[in-house]
Amino acid sequence: MNIPASLLWETEPVQVPVSGQSKSFPVRRVYCVGRNYVDHIREMKEGNERDAPFFFQKPTDSIVASGATIPYPQLTQDFQFEGELVVAIGEGGASIPSDKAEAHIFGYAVGIDMTRRDRQKEAFASGRPWEIGKSFDHSAPCGEITPIDACPSIGAATLSLSVNGEQRQRTGLGLMIWNVAEIIENLSQHYRLEPGDLIFTGTPAGVGAVSEGDVIRADVTGLSALEVTVA
Ligand code: MN
Helix, strand or coil: CCCCHCCCCCCCCEECCCCCCCCCCCCCCEEEEECCHHHHHHHHCCCCCCCCCCCEEEEEHHHHEEECCCCCCCCCEEECCEEEEEEEECEEEEECCCCEEEEEEHEEEEEEEEEEHHHHHHHHHHCCHHHHHHEEEEEEEEEEEHHHHHHHHHHHCCCEEEEEEEEEEEEEHHCCCCHHHHHHHHEEECCCCCCCEECCCCCCCCCECCCCEEEEEEEEEECCCEEEECC
């Protein structure tokens, strides 16, 4: 029996533009670090500041390009932004030591980990997975990737996020609890990393809710800005 025509669907591979290149970066998986800035752990009043990093995933097709309009999602009254540095993996590997991590990085981008905070908090309180709060359609806006050769020293860069032009988050990336190399070391012990993987590296304090019509802009020094509008 042939597969019914109703089951055949066409989809484009998920890709993220690369600055200065005509080819885009094909996305394999989207990993996210759960808690990575002390000030955000304190504002959320959860977790131990010295816990090892933990990870969750978003669907690959939740990636949204800069300039897009994202629908206000179902099932939430508390749709929040989390501005984050994104690492794009260019070379795979398992159990990568932190001092070898940089060779696996293709480049960096600015991302926003969009979150249904009310659903995430419910899941947290009941000991259930975070999926419904974190891993939904359009939940992973990601800006253009800048290849690592063209990046500034990322640990010295500043991340900021504004809503309708008003600054809401700002941090030095040097304030991450686990830096990029340590994240790669840790994550690659859980999963074999492959080219095309993206890692959202966690958010600092200042997270908050957005409403329909809001424009969210996130910046990291030296990288292309990311801007999305909430429909
Ligand atoms: Mn996050």
